[in-house]
Amino acid sequence: MIHVLLVSREKSVFKELETAFSDNKITTEWTDTAEKALSMLSKEKFDLFITEEQLPDMTGRNLIEKVLFKNAMMDSVVLSALSHKDFHEAYEGLGVLMQFPVVPGKEQARDLLDHINRIARIAGQTSKPKGEPI
8 A cells, every 4th residue: 555645735735636545545644844744754654755845844845855865765746836847957866756736636646656556567566556546
């Protein structure tokens, strides 16, 4: 089972995404600040975290950098309105899996699950996909 931490000022941003994840046996937890996210990520096992770019206490980029300093294998996704080119320049080298729109939905959940399963197959970690098809 996949366990995801959602980080944003407003939980409602993730409403559709959480529904799609829940339908596919993906568990989520939410927090509203980067500091709380850092604490949760250090205490619990998460497969990845999804953050918005502007949190109350730091930027999403700074959060990703701090997480990677503690766990270089942690995957992340960023909610961003940047163009694809600007996003790539802003997050290059940080291992961000994907860019989601500012309010992600079912399509992004499906794309993320497909991406995670592709990585797992390539890494040879599993021959059985995680979650259920959306």
